[in-house]
Amino acid sequence: MTEGTSGPMTVPPDEVPPPPANGRPGDGTDDFLGLTRDECVELLRLMVLSRRFEEKAAEVYQTGKIGGFCHLYIGQEAVAVGSITPLRPDDHVITAYRDHAQAIVRGITPNAVMAELYGRVDGCSKGFGGSMHMFDKSLNFLGGHGIVGSHLPLAAGVGYSIRYRGGDQVCLCFFGDSVVNIGAFHESMNMAARWKLPVIFLLENNQYGMGTDFRRVTAVKELKDRGRAYDGLVSLDVDGMDVLAVRQAMEEAIERARVEKTPTFMEARCFRYMGHSMADPSHGTYRTKEEVERWRSDDPILDFSRRLLEAGRLTEAEYDAMDKRAIDASEAAAEFADQSPFPDPDAIYQYIYADGYPDDMKRRDAWRKEFS
Amino acid sequence: MPVLSYRDALNEALREEMERDDSIFIIGEEVGEYDGAYKVSKGLLERFGEWRVRDAPIAELGFAGLGVGAAMSGLRPIVEFMTWNFALLAIDEVINSAAKLHQMSGGQYTVPVVFRGPGGAALQLAAQHSQSPEPWYAYVPGLKVIAPATAKDAKGLLKSAIRDNDPVVFIESEIMYSLVKDEVPEEEYLTPIGKAEVKREGTDVTIVCHSKLVHQSLSAAQALAQDGIEAEVLDLRTVRPLDVPAIIESVEKTNRAVVAEEGWPMCNIGAQVVDDIQREAFDYLDAPIARVNGLDVPMPYAKNLEKIVTPNAQHVAEAVRHVCYS
Numbered sequence: 001m002t003e004g005t006s007g008p009m010t011v012p013p014d015e016v017p018p019p020p021a022n023g024r025p026g027d028g029t030d031d032f033l034g035l036t037r038d039e040c041v042e043l044l045r046l047m048v049l050s051r052r053f054e055e056k057a058a059e060v061y062q063t064g065k066i067g068g069f070c071h072l073y074i075g076q077e078a079v080a081v082g083s084i085t086p087l088r089p090d091d092h093v094i095t096a097y098r099d100h101a102q103a104i105v106r107g108i109t110p111n112a113v114m115a116e117l118y119g120r121v122d123g124c125s126k127g128f129g130g131s132m133h134m135f136d137k138s139l140n141f142l143g144g145h146g147i148v149g150s151h152l153p154l155a156a157g158v159g160y161s162i163r164y165r166g167g168d169q170v171c172l173c174f175f176g177d178s179v180v181n182i183g184a185f186h187e188s189m190n191m192a193a194r195w196k197l198p199v200i201f202l203l204e205n206n207q208y209g210m211g212t213d214f215r216r217v218t219a220v221k222e223l224k225d226r227g228r229a230y231d232g233l234v235s236l237d238v239d240g241m242d243v244l245a246v247r248q249a250m251e252e253a254i255e256r257a258r259v260e261k262t263p264t265f266m267e268a269r270c271f272r273y274m275g276h277s278m279a280d281p282s283h284g285t286y287r288t289k290e291e292v293e294r295w296r297s298d299d300p301i302l303d304f305s306r307r308l309l310e311a312g313r314l315t316e317a318e319y320d321a322m323d324k325r326a327i328d329a330s331e332a333a334a335e336f337a338d339q340s341p342f343p344d345p346d347a348i349y350q351y352i353y354a355d356g357y358p359d360d361m362k363r364r365d366a367w368r369k370e371f372s
Numbered sequence: 373m374p375v376l377s378y379r380d381a382l383n384e385a386l387r388e389e390m391e392r393d394d395s396i397f398i399i400g401e402e403v404g405e406y407d408g409a410y411k412v413s414k415g416l417l418e419r420f421g422e423w424r425v426r427d428a429p430i431a432e433l434g435f436a437g438l439g440v441g442a443a444m445s446g447l448r449p450i451v452e453f454m455t456w457n458f459a460l461l462a463i464d465e466v467i468n469s470a471a472k473l474h475q476m477s478g479g480q481y482t483v484p485v486v487f488r489g490p491g492g493a494a495l496q497l498a499a500q501h502s503q504s505p506e507p508w509y510a511y512v513p514g515l516k517v518i519a520p521a522t523a524k525d526a527k528g529l530l531k532s533a534i535r536d537n538d539p540v541v542f543i544e545s546e547i548m549y550s551l552v553k554d555e556v557p558e559e560e561y562l563t564p565i566g567k568a569e570v571k572r573e574g575t576d577v578t579i580v581c582h583s584k585l586v587h588q589s590l591s592a593a594q595a596l597a598q599d600g601i602e603a604e605v606l607d608l609r610t611v612r613p614l615d616v617p618a619i620i621e622s623v624e625k626t627n628r629a630v631v632a633e634e635g636w637p638m639c640n641i642g643a644q645v646v647d648d649i650q651r652e653a654f655d656y657l658d659a660p661i662a663r664v665n666g667l668d669v670p671m672p673y674a675k676n677l678e679k680i681v682t683p684n685a686q687h688v689a690e691a692v693r694h695v696c697y698s
Contacts, residue, residue, distance in 0.1 A: 092445065094441075123478070124478070125476060125477055125478040125480075126478030126479065127478070128475050128476055128477075128478045129476045129477065129478065133476040133477070135476070135477035135478065135480050135481065136480070137477070137480040137481055142441075142444055142445075142481065143473070143476065143477060143481075144476070144477075145469070146468075147464060147468045147469075150437065150464050150465060150468055150469055151437075151469070152437070153433065153434045153435070153436070153437020153438050153440070153441065153465060154437050154438075154440050154441030154444065154465075154469060155441060156434070156437070156438045156441060157437065157438040157439060157440060157441020157442035157443070157444070157445065157449075158441045158442070158444065158445045159441075160438055160441070160442050160447075161441070161442045161445035161446055161447050162445075163423070164397065164423055164442070164447060165446075183431075183433060183434075184433055184434060184437065187429070187431040187433055187434025187435075187437075188434055188437070188438075190429060190431065190434070191428075191429065191431070191434055191435070191438060194429075195426075350479065351474050351475040351477075351478060351479040352474065352475055352513050352514055353474070353514070353516075353537075353538050354474055354482040354484075354537035354538050355536075355537055355538070358566060358613040360566070360613060360614075360615070360616055360617060361612075361613045361614075363616060363652075364648075
């Protein structure tokens with residue numbers, strides 16, 4: 001096959017990692033990594049909430065109440081939930097622009113995330129960030145970054161702060177598969193490995209960097225091999241459609257980072273069901289309907305709820321009630337966001353400089369009627 | 373008062389601030405064992421240890437971003453670029469991360485980081501190593517941009533930059549590190565960011581300048597005085613925020629202005645100064661404003677060509693005579 005051909009890209013079947021059909025933690029046992037029933041139900045609840053929240057966001061987007069880019073996470077919920085839930089409150093989380101689920105799982109309320117999507121004052125970034133820039137300092141949630149790869153050095157910096165202060169916190173850094181080919185990725189992993197910075201680099205390999213299959217532009221077959229270039233950094237891959245697999249790998253990575261200060265590069269293989277953003281369809285240009293459906297048949301929520309049901313840790317009625325609460329919370333978030341005021345025009349200069357925007361610099365904007 | 377070189381003044385600022393506040397660390401290429409490519413960080417590794425004086429790999433984007441992340445999580449990093457030419461590899465972190473994060477987070481995160489290193493031409497370093505970066509950064513809301521001309525200002529402003537809660541771009545000069553020497557107070561002082569200073573008082577024309585061109589302008593003023601022209605030399609010191617009131621005050625007094633800087637003419641600091649003057653002091657002007665700058669070419673290597681491209685005191689004096697119609 002030649003490079004640069006137009007039309008749908010077909011990846012040879014043997015290059016597509018098949019979703020594992022069995023052998024997941026909890027399958028056929030009652031162990032579930034030693035998690036209690038309630039802990040398991042909480043993992044499921046967070047995945048369902050993220051899913052329903054984003055479905056609502058997609059619906060509202062069509063009405064024009066949410067603007068700009070809006071990148072949905074639907075299909076990848078197991079990664080955010082499996083990786084964020086084992087963290088402590090004083091750990092740090094930093095992520096790319098597909099950040100709604102991470103924000104919610106970390107503890108930002110659906111109301112605050114939705115209000116941010118609406119660009120309102122009650123948003124978690126007060127309406128200044130939008131879909132791609134969710135922040136909450138009180139939860140050590142450092143955003144929401146829109147330039148591919150540019151937040152990886154920031155994660156290394158957070159890790160540096162932790163070591164500098166002699167702390168035992170960790171920094172979890174999410175990013176997509178397109179990042180493995182950018183310099184910032186290697187510069188960050190090199191520094192983290194060399195200086196033993198407690199950073200967990202979590203690659204969410206959803207198979208496509210926007211519309212480009214990572215295999216078309218990446219000169220390694222196994223992305224985790226990219227981390228093998230660095231001594232002192234543990235590289236591994238994990239089934240990103242399985243919340244318990246992610247959780248287990250994360251617990252080990254967290255322990256390594258806390259105790260030995262060893263950074264980890266973890267590839268979680270997963271799939272986004274929707275387009276890259278609200279601007280493109282789920283399939284048709286760069287991937288086939290069959291491929292999307294095959295991954296959807298391995299849905300992380302359906303799979304995990306099935307395992308909980310089979311193990312007697314959840315009933316159908318409990319699942320339905322949980323789902324309804326997630327739908328209601330998402331509806332309520334949209335209602336809340338709609339009622340929240342737009343930011344005050346006087347706030348335009350408010351957050352440019354920490355100690356206030358110098359009045360003298362406003363003189364060049366004074367010709368605008370709004371300011372006279 | 374002791375006389376210090378520009379380099380030693382910067383070194384004192386770093387040392388004093390690091391003694392005062394243990395959240396300050398410096399990271400960059402050769403800052404530690406090598407004592408700094410230009411020796412600005414001399415002796416700091418020995419005094420403060422490797423976590424506070426960190427030799428970085430040649431990975432400007434990576435260690436600049438590391439500084440931003442460390443600043444977001446409670447430290448006060450000083451990121452040294454061996455020269456500002458290499459910082460182009462890191463400009464994404466300076467502009468897209470450092471300058472934006474306070475606003476994008478709705479004011480939650482601050483980024484108290486200093487990016488510093490030498491800018492401008494030295495001697496025959498050719499096109500890739502002879503650039504004046506001020507306008508690239510002065511364009512960006514969220515940054516502060518400082519380019520001091522004297523040892524005293526270098527020390528006082530670097531201390532202010534380190535204590536500032538926003539990202540600061542601090543542009544030094546390879547040529548000035550050793551050539552510029554002046555009196556530096558022994559007692560503690562801070563030079564305010566965003567305030568210009570009259571380096572020479574005059575009545576006939578205002579020369580607005582910063583960094584190296586302050587010295588060229590002072591020489592020019594001396595020569596002009598022999599011809600009876602008294603030039604006021606206004607050193608901007610900070611180019612963002614620009615001290616427009618000081619510029620206007622001086623021009624209202626002298627009624628004529630020359631704007632001098634080392635870099636290229638298109639969209640440079642001088643272009644902005646001219647705009648500010650015509651907006652706010654148009655009626656005070658007795659002549660069109662003249663600009664002195666480097667020629668609009670990448671710096672050639674050959675000694676004679678470099679000399680032609682680079683603005684000097686004679687160019688400043690010519691411009692002053694032009695606006696004074698003398």
